[in-house]
Amino acid sequence: MEWFKKNREGVAGGEKKEIPKGLWTKCESCGEIIFVRELEKNRWVCPKCNYHFRIRFSDYLELLTDPDTWKEYDRNITSADPLRFKDSKRYPDRIREARKKTSLTDAVVCGTGKIGGRAVSVAVMDFSFIGGSMGSVVGEKIARAIERALERKIPLIIVSCSGGARMQEGILSLMQMAKTSALLAQLQKKNLPFISVLTNPTTAGVMASYASLGDVIIAEPKALLGFAGPRVIAQTIGQELPPGFQSSEFFLEHGFVDMICERKELRRTINLLLEYFSGNGSPRA
Ligand SMILES: [Zn+2]
Structure with missing residues (x-):
């Protein structure tokens, strides 16, 4: 019925x-x-x-660098599959699909360009490639971007957008945190500026390494920033977390981020900072 x-x-x-x-x-x-x-x-x-x-790496490059100054490096570094990792897909298949979908070879694009006429080494992450995750290719490319800054004595700018380390490469992904951080320490010794730009989201292994080591850390408004997810933290420390504690605004309030910068002001702000670091007087607002 x-x-x-x-x-x-x-x-x-x-x-x-x-x-x-x-x-x-x-x-x-x-x-x-x-x-x-x-x-x-x-x-x-x-x-x-x-x-x-969320925008693509190419949008940031267009936004930040002077026209016709961008030169990409290390495009053809590729991932191995040391763990023969398989979840719902085999890791090499996942990489192949991401490449096809994004026209990228991995989750970061590195090169040199000019901003306001000044040469800079730039790395921009792209979330559309496996959540912007950092495996050994991302780590190596970031390391080389830092080395380029060291060799040429130019400032470094990294735009981060990442869910963290790439689990398919296990501990090799985690090693990238130490590798990139050690090289950044050399940059600091040489007094070369590093501007870190955090976009939505910048979390986990990337946040806990190079993204948080900038001489100046700039965040886009209302970006999700943090290390572990809120539930994991709440369970670990056994305390309730304040509302909005993983946002750019909360990070600024607690001194983890130096400034929040709207996208349309990003180029001008970085330009002013570069001018300041170059020793040509104090930046004008
Ligand atoms: Zn809206």
């Missing part, structure tokens, strides 16, 4: 209206429907609530 027959056509409002893809998008924070072209012009920042959408 049928008690109830679902009549789809009779439901008020009908089917959910689809937003045509590519033309309009919905703000992940405030829900505002925004014209994609307007969002693009606004550097992928919501005009209503200032939410910073």
Whole structure:
């Protein structure tokens, strides 16, 4: 016996209206429907609530470096599969798929360019490649970006966006934390500036190594920052955590981040800092 027959056509409002893809998008924070072209012009920042959408490495390079000055290095360093790791997929398959999807070879792009006419060594992470995770390739490329800064005596800028170490490479991923941190100590000895930019999200192994070792640490507004997830921390320390404790704003308040900088001000801010570090007087606001 049928008690109830679902009549789809009779439901008020009908089917959910689809937003045509590519033309309009919905703000992940405030829900505002925004014209994609307007969002693009606004550097992928919501005009209503200032939410910073996650952007690609290429957007940051375009935003930060002077036109026609970018030169990429170490594009062809590739991951091995030392643990023969398999979760839902084999690790080499996962890498192959990520490459196809993102046109990247791994989760960071490194090279040199100019900002305001000054030569800089730059590394930009990209979350779309396996969550921006740091395996031995990311570690090696970051290490080489630091070495380039050392060799050429130029400042280093790293834009981080990462879920942390890449579990598929086990302890080899964790070793990258020590490797990059040791090289950054050399940079410091030579008095070469390192500006670390934290974007949404910068967490775990990346946060606990190079991302938090900048001479100046800049964060984008409302980025998720931290080491472990809130539940793990709450269980470990047996205490309740204050609201919003893993945000850029909380980190600024507690001295972990030096400044929060909106994306549209990022280039100007870095430029001022580079001017300051170069010894050409104090930066103008
Ligand atoms: Zn919004």
